[in-house]
Amino acid sequence: MDAKKSVTIYQELHKKFRSNFTKALENESELVARVEIKARSFAIFGQIISQENSLELHQIEIISIFDELFSDISIGIYFAACSLENPAKIQLRRVLELGIAVVYLWDMPHVFWGWKNHDNDLNFNDMLEHFSKEGYKAFIKTLNTSYNDEDIIHYKSAKRLYRVLSNTVHGKITTFESNLPKRYAHQTEDWRLFLEMAEEVEDILLDLWNKRLNNFIPELHKQVPVLPTLI
Numbered sequence: 001m002d003a004k005k006s007v008t009i010y011q012e013l014h015k016k017f018r019s020n021f022t023k024a025l026e027n028e029s030e031l032v033a034r035v036e037i038k039a040r041s042f043a044i045f046g047q048i049i050s051q052e053n054s055l056e057l058h059q060i061e062i063i064s065i066f067d068e069l070f071s072d073i074s075i076g077i078y079f080a081a082c083s084l085e086n087p088a089k090i091q092l093r094r095v096l097e098l099g100i101a102v103v104y105l106w107d108m109p110h111v112f113w114g115w116k117n118h119d120n121d122l123n124f125n126d127m128l129e130h131f132s133k134e135g136y137k138a139f140i141k142t143l144n145t146s147y148n149d150e151d152i153i154h155y156k157s158a159k160r161l162y163r164v165l166s167n168t169v170h171g172k173i174t175t176f177e178s179n180l181p182k183r184y185a186h187q188t189e190d191w192r193l194f195l196e197m198a199e200e201v202e203d204i205l206l207d208l209w210n211k212r213l214n215n216f217i218p219e220l221h222k223q224v225p226v227l228p229t230l231i
Contacts, residue, residue, distance in 0.1 A: 016184065016185075017082035017083065017084070017184075018082075019186070020081065020082050020083040020184075020185065020186040021078075021081045021082050023186040024080070024081035024082075024083075024186055024191050025081060027188050027191060027192070028188075028191060028192050028195055031192065031195045031196070031199070032077070032195060034199060034230050035073070035077065035195055035198050035199050035202065036074075036077075037224065037226060037227065037230060038199065038202040038203075038206065038227070038230065039069075039070050039073040039074060039077075039202065040070065040224070041206070041220060041224045041227050042066050042067075042069045042070045042073070042099075042202075042205075043066055043067050043069075043070040044220060044223055044224060045066055045209065045213075045216065045220050046063045046064075046065070046066025046067055047066075048216050048219045048220055048223070049063055049066075049213065049216050050063050052216075056109060057109075058105070058109040058112040058113065059106060061112070061116065062102055062105055062106060062112065065098050065099075065101070065102050066102070068094075068098060069095050069098055069099055069205075072091045072092070072094045072095045072098075073091070073092070073095055073198060073202070075091050076088045076089075076091030076092050076095070076194075076198065077194075077195070077198065079091065080190075080191060080194040080195070080198075081191065083184050083185060083186050083187065083190070083191075084184070085190060085194060086168050088194055089164075089165050089168040089169075089194075089197075090165075090168060090169055092165055092194075092197065092198055092201055093162070093165035093166060093168070093169055095198075095201055095202075095205075096158065096161060096162055096165065096201050096204070096205075097122070097124060097162070099201070099204075099205035099208070099209075100124070100127050100128075100153065100158070100205070100208065101115075101122055101127065102205075102209070103131075103208055103209065103212045103213070104122070104127040104130055104131075105122075106212065106213075107139075124162055125159075128153065128155055128158060128159065131151075131152035131153050131155075131208075132151075132152070132155065136152065137149065137152065140152065140211055140212060143212070143214070143215075144211060144212070144214045146214070147211055147214075152208065152211055152212075153204065153207070153208045154204050154207065157200065157204055158204055161197065161200065161201060161204075164197075203231055206227075206231060207231070
């Protein structure tokens with residue numbers, strides 16, 4: 001076994017990805033900044049909610065999701081900057097699903113405990129359907145005086161993004177990178193498209209949280225004053 005040769009292969013890969021990373025951060029700096037600010041606002045939002053004294057036990061545990069979302073977006077951006085698009089999209093799928101799960105689980109402790117303690121899976125389409133029910137909209141009206149019967153979540157965008165990102169997770173042949181002539185090389189257009197996708201996911205989640213967790217939003221805007229101008 002030639003261990004030295006194996007190590008050299010990974011060293012060369014690291015050089016390639018490091019070069020991609022450097023090139024990526026030379027482009028789309030404004031878009032990178034927006035995505036980063038929104039990702040950081042996720043962690044800050046969780047910290048704000050954690051100061052609420054009337055939270056139920058399952059809601060206290062749900063708060064940990066916000067830090068996970070921040071981490072996943074940050075790692076996804078790093079992967080994409082290195083031109084590792086499939087790992088980046090896998091991270092982004094986690095963000096979309098977990099970010100929506102925050103609201104889905106918030107008012108249903110029995111579903112949360114089944115998910116946490118009994119390995120019960122969450123179904124993405126079930127979560128979207130839950131938000132579309134008239135009863136749920138009526139419930140939101142009792143909590144959010146600014147809510148005016150619009151969609152609780154951007155359904156079409158969420159479903160489209162989930163489909164695209166899930167194709168990556170499930171290894172659809174159209175997502176293969178190893179067959180591409182410029183595989184794992186920095187492509188300015190691909191970098192920009194990933195950042196735009198990441199920002200779209202962030203905007204969907206921020207809009208959803210603004211409807212159900214709206215009482216915490218003013219403090220978020222106070223701590224991240226630039227955020228309202230970016231949405």
